[in-house]
Amino acid sequence: MSQSPTVNRRIVLNARPIGVPTAKDFRIESGPVPQPEPGQVLLRTLYLSLDPYMRGRMSDAPSYAPPVAIGDPMVGGTVSRVEVSRHGDYTVGDLVLGYTGWQDYALPAGPDRLGLLVGTLLRKRIKMQGFIVFDDYGPRWGEFAGAMGEWVQQGKVKVREDMVFGLENAPEAFIGLLQGKNFGKLVIALAHDTHEWDRLGA
Numbered sequence: 327m328s329q330s331p332t333v334n335r336r337i338v339l340n341a342r343p344i345g346v347p348t349a350k351d352f353r354i355e356s357g358p359v360p361q362p363e364p365g366q367v368l369l370r371t372l373y374l375s376l377d378p379y380m381r382g383r384m385s386d387a388p389s390y391a392p393p394v395a396i397g398d399p400m401v402g403g404t405v406s407r408v409e410v411s412r413h414g415d416y417t418v419g420d421l422v423l424g425y426t427g428w429q430d431y432a433l434p435a436g437p438d439r440l441g442l443l444v445g446t447l448l449r450k451r452i453k454m455q456g457f458i459v460f461d462d463y464g465p466r467w468g469e470f471a472g473a474m475g476e477w478v479q480q481g482k483v484k485v486r487e488d489m490v491f492g493l494e495n496a497p498e499a500f501i502g503l504l505q506g507k508n509f510g511k512l513v514i515a516l517a518h519d520t521h522e523w524d525r526l527g528a
Contacts, residue, residue, distance in 0.1 A: 327492055327493075327494055328517075328518045329370065329430050329493075329516060329517055329518070330359075330430075331359070332358065332359055333356050333357070333359065333430075334356070334357050334358065334360065334429060334430050334431040335354060335355070335356050335429065335430050335493055335494075336354070336355045336356075336357070336399045336427075336428065336429040336430075337352055337353070337354050337355075337399065337400055337428040337429070337493065337494075337496055337497060338352070338353050338355055338396075338398055338399050338400065338428075339351065339352065339353075339384060339394045339396055339397065339398060339399075339400060340352055340353035340396070340397075341396070342384060342385060342386060342396070343381075343384055343385075346501070346504060346505075347381065347384060347497075347500070347501055347504065348501070349497055349498065349501070351384065351497075352400070352496075352497040354493075354494060359430075359431045360431060360432075360433045362410050362411070362412045362413075362433055363412065363433075364412050365412060365413055366412055366413060366433050366434060367408050367410065367411045367412065367413050367416045367433070367434060368408070368409045368410040368411075368431060368432075368433055369404075369406035369407070369408060369409065369422065369424060369426055369431065369432045369433070369434070370406055370407050370409045370430065370431055370517065371404045371405075371406050371426060371429065371430055371432065371493075371516050371517070372404075372405050372406060372407055372421075372515070372516060372517045373404060373405040373513050373514065373515055373516065374402050374403075374404050374428060374493070374496065374513065374514040374516060375402055375403040375404070375511070375512070375513055375514075376402065376496065376499055376500050376503055376512040376513070376514060377402070377403075377503075377512075378503065378504065380400060380401065380402065380500065381504060383400075383401055384400075399427040399428050399429050400427055400428040400496075401425065401427045401428075402425070402426075402427050402428055403423070403424070403425055404423070404424050404425065404426045404427070404432075405421060405422070405423060405424075406421070406422055406424055406426060406432070407419065407420070407421055407422075407517075408421075408422065409431070428493065428496055429493075430493060430516060485510075485511070486509065486510030486511065487510050487511045487512075487513050488508040488509055488510040488511065488512045488513070489513050489514075489515055490512070490513070490514050490515070491514075491515050492514070492515075493514060493516050495514065496514050499512060499514060500512075
């Protein structure tokens with residue numbers, strides 16, 4: 327199902343799973359696309375990263391990070407395009423990294439939240455907030471990014487992605503991830519105007 331310019335789909339946590347998550351633990355909701363206030367940007371999600379840590383966020387057991395509340399969108403790292411900007415640092419069309427979760431559109435809450443937009447791809451320097459290991463090795467991120475970028479370009483490190491198309495397929499893909507069904511980085515492509523939709527004819 328393609329994205330709509332007027333409808334924002336969100337996949338929210340419907341219930342806390344006991345053991346392995348099931349489709350019933352998720353619920354898809356639809357509402358109007360939010361409109362940005364001064365200091366905000368409207369982001370349209372192009373890609374959503376699915377990762378094992380999300381299972382922990384579905385639980386309300388004590389953890390290093392707060393749980394997703396029942397009825398709230400599932401969390402997740404995203405690559406998004408700026409659709410509307412009311413913030414001086416971003417213009418329409420900018421590609422940004424964020425943490426806006428399982429939904430078509432999102433509004434950062436204001437300038438204090440724009441730290442989640444950790445860079446503009448292709449135009450600005452990229453910084454990333456990683457998993458817990460960054461508590462100890464965060465200062466070496468620049469060293470890692472430089473070396474890894476060269477290794478990927480030189481073919482010394484091969485990058486493999488497992489691409490799934492459509493936000494509505496995220497729950498099934500995530501459940502498969504926990505069962506080891508994917509091979510490579512699991513990514514959901516939400517938008518028809520992404521390169522992969524054209525390349526694979528999805």
